Structures are given as structure tokens and as C-alpha cells.
Amino acid sequence: MEDPAKEIATVAGLVTAAINPEIQKASVLKYYAPDISFRHPLCAVKSGPNSRDAILSILQWYRVLSPVLSVHVTSVTYDEEKHAAFLDITQTFHIRWSPFKPAPARLLVHLTLRPEPSPTDPSKTVYLITEHEDFYHPDDFAALVIPPFVPLVRIGLQAATFACKANARVFGALGYWTTNDGEGGKGVHLQPEGEPLPPIGENEGIELQERPPRGDKKHD
Template identity: 45%
Template sequence: MQNPVSEISAVVSLLTAAAAPDIQQATFRKYVTSDAGFRHPLCNVTPGPGSRERVLGVYQWYRILSPHIDITVKSVVHDPENHILLLDVVQTFHVRFSPFKPVPSNLFIRLTLREENGLHYIAFQEDFYHPDEFMALLIPPLSPVIRTGLSLTVTASDIYAKIGQVLGFWSVGGPIEAPGLYDHRRD
């Protein structure tokens, strides 16, 4: 890629939702390094010799699992100094033969780029999901159950914090000024 920020949306679309396997493979070979790595909640490919073919296999299986994928890159942040692209993505992924209606899920992708001869290539991809968003991909009706569980965890944390404070583990003594970078007091 000459300009990763403007080109990455099309690359992501071709890698995940290509109309044909040949298009996906050609895109992959054009934009991904020979020693690429990949990390996802369900799999991990360590960068090194032969890793590129393993990552391609993950992309191909992803496409086989879902014959129709809608994916939109909502925003891109580029950190050129560290060779990082951060993508905020929404995707609708429908597992083949699943009786459930697919629902959109949010995904955060961190791409590590490598620059060679003025072009940028994907060297490592990391996919991050919230638990309820990940469940939306696999079994959409269970997403609300996961969200409820997450809310219950917050309630339990609040209760445990109050118990810990009563027992003296992390008690707030009284008003003190929070430390900061600059003074918020008004004269």
C-alpha cells in the first residue's frame, strides 16, 4: 500500500469478503508479508517461516464458514512512527447453515505494517472483540445473555468493593485533591 489509511478499507474488504477465492488469494499475496502473523480469540499464527500460508488458510476458512460477509471500516488511525494501523470495524458474519439471523458486531483490528521499497505490507494482525460482540458472530441470540452477565459482574464488583472498604482494604478516608498534570482550581 502506498497510502495505508486510504487503501486499507478496500484491502480488508477483499481479504474478508472477496467474491472469489482467487481474488482473496491475490489480495493476500499482494498486501501481506511472507512471515505474517495473526492473533484472534480463536486462533494464533506466530510470525515466521511458513506462517503466511497458515494465515491465508485462516482467511480462506473464514470465507468458507460465511458465504456472505458484510464488513465496513468505520475509522482508521495511523501511527506511522510505530508502523501501526488501528481499525474500528463493523461486520456481519453469518455462519453457513446457521438457523440464526446474522447481526452486526464490532471489531477492533490492530495491524502492524512493514515498509519495503516505499510500500506498506501487513506483517501482523490482531483482532479484538468484546465478549458479547464475539458471541454475536457465533450464536447471536446469546449476546444478550453475555451482556447481562457483564452487567451482573459490575454489580458484584460494586458490592465486593463496598465489603472490602468496610473491612479496611481500600477505604476512602476523606476529601483530598486528586493529583494531576495541571491545577483545576479557579481563582
Template identity: 45%
Template sequence: MENPQNEIAKVVSLLTTSASPEIQELAAERYVTTDVGFRHPVCRVNPGPGSRDALLGIYQWYRVMSPTIETRVDNVVYDKQNNVIFLEVQQKFHIRLSPFRPTWSKLIVRLSLREINGLHYIAFQEDFYHPDDFLNLLIPPLAPFLRMALTGASLASNAYASVAQGLGYWSPTSRKSPSGVGDEGRGLYDGNRTD
């Protein structure tokens, strides 16, 4: 890629939603280093000789599992100094023969790039999902129940914190000021540095 920020959405589409395996393979050869690394909630590829073929196999299996994939890149943040791109991605992934209607799922993708002869290649890919978004890929009807469980865990955390504070653990010693920030936190939110 000559201009990663402008080209990355097209590259993601070629790698994940190509119309043919030949296009997908050409995209991998053109935009991914031969020693690429990959991290995902259910699989990983260690960087090393020939690892691009292993990543391509994962992309190919992805297309076999879901013959119809929709992908949207909603936001691109390019850290030019560190040669890293962060993507906000939405995808609709329908497992072949699944009786469930596909649902949009969100993820954050972190791509470490390597510059070679003025062009940027994907050298490492990491995919990050919230648990309910990941469940949307596999069994969409269960995602609302997981969201309820996550909300329940948040409510339980607050209840446990109140009980612990009543027992003297991690109890605030001063009341919040009218602005909502205690004296020791003043300057953290009003733009004044205290260091």
C-alpha cells in the first residue's frame, strides 16, 4: 500500500469478502508479508517463514464457512510514526447451513505494518471482539442473553463494592466536591496539570 489510511478498507474487503479464491490469494500476496503473524479469539498464526500461507488458509476457511460475508470499515486510525492502523469494523457473517439470521458484529482490528521499498504491508493482525459481538457471529439469538449476563455482572460488581466498602475495603475517605472530583483528583479533568 502506498497510502495505508486510504487503501486499507479495500484491502480488508479483498482479504475477507473476495468474490473468488484467486482474488483473495492475490490480495494476500500483494498486501501481506510472507512472515505475517495473526491473533484472533479462536486461532493464531505465529510469525515466521511461510506463515502467510497459514493466514491465507484461515481466510479461505472463513469464506468456506460463510459464503456471504458483509464487511464495513467504519473508522480508520493510522499511527504513521509507529506504522500501525486501528480499524473499527462491522461484519455480517452467516455460517453455511445455520438456521439463524446473521447479525452485524463489531470488532477492532490492529494491523502492524512493515515498510518495504516505500510500500506498506500487513506484518501482524490482531482481532478484538466483545464477547456478545463474537457470539453474534456464531449463534446470534444467544447474544442478548450474554448482554444481560454482562449487565448483571456489572450490577453485582457494584453491590460487592458497596459491601466491601461497608467493611472498610477500598473506601473513599473524602466526599466528592460539587464538581464530582475530590481534592486529590482536582486537575485531572479541568485541564490543569498537577505534576
């Protein structure tokens, strides 16, 4: 890719939903780095020499399972400084032997890129994908595998939310993680116009740690 922000959505479609296996394989070889890593809820590939071959096999098996696959990229966010892309995707995946009607599943795809000289013109820079990660919500993952389970998963999520609310109140009444308005400087009583929050303690700060570029990491 010479312009990831414009090309990444097309690349995502080619490697997952190409119209034939030749196009899919050519796309993986062109856009994925030979040492790419891959993470998915059901499988993972560690970065290493020729790890791309394993990912190609996973993508090919994906199409064997679902001969008809649609991929719609809703939005793309590209961080040019960190060479990272985030794709909001909705896909319809239907297992070949499944009697159930397919349901759309939403996922977030995180791609890390690495700039390299173009193999055809070294004066130009191209970007290869060095890390591919797929993230699903539980109900979307159910839609991907067993669509009829989606309502059950959503009921389970609602039940977990209710349990959190109930436990927070019960344990708060027992003195765990309890907020008290204005008690000895510990509590906070916000006025309508806005009262500054108390200072953050030494062990309560949130530190943003930048991930090193994938290319700077040594492989085992």
C-alpha cells in the first residue's frame, strides 16, 4: 500500500472476501509482511519467519467454511504517526453446513503497518501489515458462529449488568469502595458550577504507555 488511509478498506476485503482463491493468495502475499502476527478469538499466529503462510491457511479455511462471505467496512481510522489502522467492519459469515440463517456480525480490526522501500521502485515507500488483530463483542461472535444463540448471549450480558448493580450496592453498604460526600477530604461534593476533584494519589495515576513499533521487536 502506498496510501493506507485510502487503500486499507479494499485490502481488508481482498484478504477475507476475495471472489476466488488466487486473488486472496496474491493479496495476502502483497499486503502482509512475511513475519506478520495474527490474533483472533479462536486462533493466533506468533510473529516469525514465514508466519504469513499460517495466516494464509487460516484465511483460506475461513472461505472453505463460508463460501459466501460479505464484508462491509463502516469506517477507517488511520494513525499516520504510529502506522496503525482501526477498521469498523460488519460481516455476514455463513458456515457451509449450517442450517441456520446467517446474521451480520460487527468486529473491530486493528492493523499495524511497517514502511518499507517499494520492491519495484526503491524511491517509493510502501506499507506492509505486520500485525492483524480481530475483536468481537460476545453477541457478535455468537452471530458469526451460531446466530440463534445471539438472544441468549444478550440476555446473559443483561443479567451480568444486573448482577454488577446489585453487588455494587450490597458491597457498598458493607463498606467496600464506598463514596461519602465531603468526609475528611476523602469524599467529593460537586457543586453545579463545578468543584475541582481531589488530587490523584501516587498509586492512582493512569499512565499511557506507547507500544514500540512492531519492527523494533526482536523475534525469538
